[in-house]
Amino acid sequence: MHSNESSENYLETILVLGKKLPVVRSVDIANELGYKKSSVSIAMKNLREKDYIDVSESGFISLTDSGKNIAEMIYERHELLSECLMKLGVSEEIANEDACKIEHVISCESFEAIKKYYQKLK
Numbered sequence: 125m126h127s128n129e130s131s132e133n134y135l136e137t138i139l140v141l142g143k144k145l146p147v148v149r150s151v152d153i154a155n156e157l158g159y160k161k162s163s164v165s166i167a168m169k170n171l172r173e174k175d176y177i178d179v180s181e182s183g184f185i186s187l188t189d190s191g192k193n194i195a196e197m198i199y200e201r202h203e204l205l206s207e208c209l210m211k212l213g214v215s216e217e218i219a220n221e222d223a224c225k226i227e228h229v230i231s232c233e234s235f236e237a238i239k240k241y242y243q244k245l246k
Contacts (some may be wrong), residue, residue: 129228132198133157134167135176138187139195147184201227201235208242 137156141148154164168185171177176191187195202223209219230238 130167131171131174131176132194132228133224134164134171135187135191135195136198136202138177138185139192139199142187147182149183149185153185198227201230204235204239204242205230208238 134153134157137153138148141152141156145152150161150164150168153159153168154161157164168177168179171191172179175188176194178186178188180186202220205226206216206219206223209222210216214222
């Protein structure tokens, strides 16, 4: 996984956990992704340096505006792509796995075209 994809996955995970939990901590991210806490700590330091997240003194993690924009873009891609794949008959598990791979490499142009086409079908 290259660093941009890794960052996008972490940001998306923080967004999703933020919808489920009152606060998001490194341990929550580690548990959700099945990563070591030390790996998550390094990633959080990198995201903080890029100004994608803020970390409170209590260790609570929140997305900055730029981090939230990236997270929401990736999350939208994931949701739409997995939904499309399931409509095509792909199992939910495989659709989610594949959407997770596609969401990082698809161009904005291609994604927007798929989104428009899919909205017409609905």
